[in-house]
Amino acid sequence: MEWYWAGALLLGCVMAGMALGIxxxxxxxxxxxxxxxxxxxxxxxxxxxxxxxxxxxVPQVVDNAPQLITSFTLSPIPMFxxxxxxxxxxxxxxxxxxxxxKLLGKIxxxxxxxxxIGGSLFSTLTGSTMANTAMLGSLLVPEMQRRGYSKHxxxxxxxxxxxxxxxxxxxxxxxxxxxxxxxxxxxLLIAGLLPGFVLAGLYAGMITIMLVMNPDSAPSYEIEPxxxxxxxxxxxxxxxxxxxxxxxVIGFIVLGWAxxxxxxxxxxxxxxxxxxVRRAFTxxxxxxxxxxxxxxxxxxxxxxxxxxVFSQLLSFSGAxxxxxxxATGFEVxxxxxLGAMFLVLILLGMFMDxxxxxxxxxxxxxxxxxxxxxxxxxFSLIVLMSLEMSATTPPFGLxxxxxMGMVKGTTLGQVSLAAAPYLLCDLILIIILIIFxxxxxxxxxxxxx
Amino acid sequence: xxxxxxxxxxxxxALAYLASAFIPCIFTMIVIDVSxxxxxxxxxxFTSSIVEYGLLYIAMFSAPWxxxxxxxxxxxxxxxxxxxxxxxxxxxxxxTICGLAALLFSYFALRLFLEAADSGQLDVxxxxxxxxxxxxxxxxxxxxxxxxxxxxxxxxxxxYSYDLSEIKDEV
Numbered sequence: 001m002e003w004y005w006a007g008a009l010l011l012g013c014v015m016a017g018m019a020l021g022i023x024x025x026x027x028x029x030x031x032x033x034x035x036x037x038x039x040x041x042x043x044x045x046x047x048x049x050x051x052x053x054x055x056x057x058v059p060q061v062v063d064n065a066p067q068l069i070t071s072f073t074l075s076p077i078p079m080f081x082x083x084x085x086x087x088x089x090x091x092x093x094x095x096x097x098x099x100x101x102k103l104l105g106k107i108x109x110x111x112x113x114x115x116x117i118g119g120s121l122f123s124t125l126t127g128s129t130m131a132n133t134a135m136l137g138s139l140l141v142p143e144m145q146r147r148g149y150s151k152h153x154x155x156x157x158x159x160x161x162x163x164x165x166x167x168x169x170x171x172x173x174x175x176x177x178x179x180x181x182x183x184x185x186x187x188l189l190i191a192g193l194l195p196g197f198v199l200a201g202l203y204a205g206m207i208t209i210m211l212v213m214n215p216d217s218a219p220s221y222e223i224e225p226x227x228x229x230x231x232x233x234x235x236x237x238x239x240x241x242x243x244x245x246x247x248x249v250i251g252f253i254v255l256g257w258a259x260x261x262x263x264x265x266x267x268x269x270x271x272x273x274x275x276x277v278r279r280a281f282t283x284x285x286x287x288x289x290x291x292x293x294x295x296x297x298x299x300x301x302x303x304x305x306x307x308x309v310f311s312q313l314l315s316f317s318g319a320x321x322x323x324x325x326x327a328t329g330f331e332v333x334x335x336x337x338l339g340a341m342f343l344v345l346i347l348l349g350m351f352m353d354x355x356x357x358x359x360x361x362x363x364x365x366x367x368x369x370x371x372x373x374x375x376x377x378x379f380s381l382i383v384l385m386s387l388e389m390s391a392t393t394p395p396f397g398l399x400x401x402x403x404m405g406m407v408k409g410t411t412l413g414q415v416s417l418a419a420a421p422y423l424l425c426d427l428i429l430i431i432i433l434i435i436f437x438x439x440x441x442x443x444x445x446x447x448x449x
Numbered sequence: 450x451x452x453x454x455x456x457x458x459x460x461x462x463a464l465a466y467l468a469s470a471f472i473p474c475i476f477t478m479i480v481i482d483v484s485x486x487x488x489x490x491x492x493x494x495f496t497s498s499i500v501e502y503g504l505l506y507i508a509m510f511s512a513p514w515x516x517x518x519x520x521x522x523x524x525x526x527x528x529x530x531x532x533x534x535x536x537x538x539x540x541x542x543x544x545t546i547c548g549l550a551a552l553l554f555s556y557f558a559l560r561l562f563l564e565a566a567d568s569g570q571l572d573v574x575x576x577x578x579x580x581x582x583x584x585x586x587x588x589x590x591x592x593x594x595x596x597x598x599x600x601x602x603x604x605x606x607x608x609y610s611y612d613l614s615e616i617k618d619e620v
Binding site for chain 1: 465468469470472473475476477480482483487497500501502504505507509510511512514515518520521522523524525526527528539540542543545546547548550551554557558560561580583584608609
């Protein structure tokens with residue numbers, strides 16, 4: 001079978017399954033069975049011969065399924081999600097926000113800036129975009145509404161900053177992408193640090209521009225003055241201790257004391273220690289955090305398990321190789337191909353969750369990027385940025401729905417419009433990364449990776 | 450049927466709790482392992498193998514509970530615009546093929562489990578693990594997933610809301 005028919009069949013099965021509402025993990029599982037029948041078993045003379053081959057070959061699919069999932073490099077994913085969950089359920093996150101709130105003083109649009117600063121800080125403490133957005137939304141949207149902020153000024157910064165957790169380490173999706181694409185997990189996590197903070201700066205700049213254009217959209221209001229002593233106390237008691245957790249995760253990786261897989265576990269222990277010291281730890285909060293973590297991790301890992309064979313089938317059928325040859329055969333600049341891959345990710349993201357997108361595109365895009373001579377750590381960051389953008393693009397961007405759930409009475413159009421300026425910031429960062437790749441590659445270079 | 454469903458719920462919940470319990474076990478083992486290594490003592494070899502298998506057990510032991518809780522992500526938006534009768538037919542079709550596929554995988558995993566147990570085959574990792582240990586959670590997990598889909602097929606629950614505002618509220 002020609003590679004394009006093979007690719008169309010495999011990708012078509014996945015797309016059709018998803019469109020019919022079949023859960024993503026089962027879509028991959030069913031596609032694996034179809035793919036095995038077509039490409040491995042093939043046409044047989046009799047039905048009995050087909051069944052014979054089926055009974056011989058499908059166990060191979062079952063045998064191969066745990067290959068990716070039983071990889072030590074995936075172990076940080078539950079830990080990064082648990083860290084965020086523990087921060088939220090023990091109340092530590094609220095204490096950090098209260099402290100930052102006191103530091104900001106009376107400035108116009110202070111809650112928008114608080115969103116960016118607090119969200120960036122929280123991104124260094126959790127690996128979950130959903131947790132970040134949900135936490136920022138639940139903490140800040142009611143207060144913003146009470147203070148008369150317009151809808152786009154209250155929802156926009158949260159939608160933008162919520163996605164920062166995808167690139168600022170620790171990032172669960174970063175670990176997942178690195179594992180699927182077989183790139184250095186530690187290097188990818190560290191590579192996201194500087195671009196993440198640049199993006200936070202771009203968001204703050206965008207807020208300032210919007211405030212200048214329309215000061216009434218985020219009116220300033222009187223706040224109780226805070227003494228310098230009180231501010232110092234808040235920094236020492238509530239903000240500086242977070243540095244301990246950040247050091248356990250990012251510092252351990254940079255200093256080479258632990259691998260990314262190991263430092264994630266230290267991060268969880270760090271959060272537990274902080275919660276115990278602040279007398280915020282309860283077994284109830286721990287249990288709730290674990291259940292919340294297993295909901296996300298169980299779903300992601302089950303998809304991963306069922307998609308392992310899908311990647312193998314793409315390769316076995318010749319579809320991956322065919323795609324690479326086709327894409328690199330055009331007489332165009334590599335940047336055009338990069339732009340095309342970016343567009344595909346954005347389009348897929350309008351209908352699909354980030355994990356499914358990765359599983360479908362990584363086996364095709366990474367060989368192409370390698371063939372074009374792109375650094376795969378840098379390319380992974382571009383992919384993560386595209387995934388972050390796709391989470392806030394209509395009609396099915398997940399973060400849009402989280403926001404709609406929190407701000408009653410809003411329409412998808414209003415939420416999407418609020419997110420649009422921050423999508424522009426994401427695009428600007430991608431352009432900066434293309435012009436100055438060292439922004440992403442400087443820190444991994446220091447690791448000697 | 451409802452009594453059976455209640456018993457099934459107890460089993461899948463117990464397995465999900467077991468899956469959650471793996472997470473603290475994993476981070477405790479890793480922290481101890483790294484601490485021992487930092488002190489200059491040779492850490493135990495089994496940590497990475499146990500962690501790697503733990504990830505598989507987390508996936509397979511939480512899967513049936515996630516089916517019950519409608520926790521496996523599905524894209525409903527396109528189906529939600531169809532007529533209710535078509536939606537019902539599609540939902541029954543989905544429960545049937547997902548249940549059958551899970552049953553098939555459970556059967557093959559059981560066959561592989563028995564073969565590996567019989568041959569004493571080992572999986573070469575940090576420490577050699579019995580190969581059957583990979584297929585044990587798959588046999589149990591996929592079998593329970595199949596049973597959960599049968600409960601949906603029997604009409605005890607519905608996997609889909611087909612109303613995006615409900616999903617939105619849950620989020």
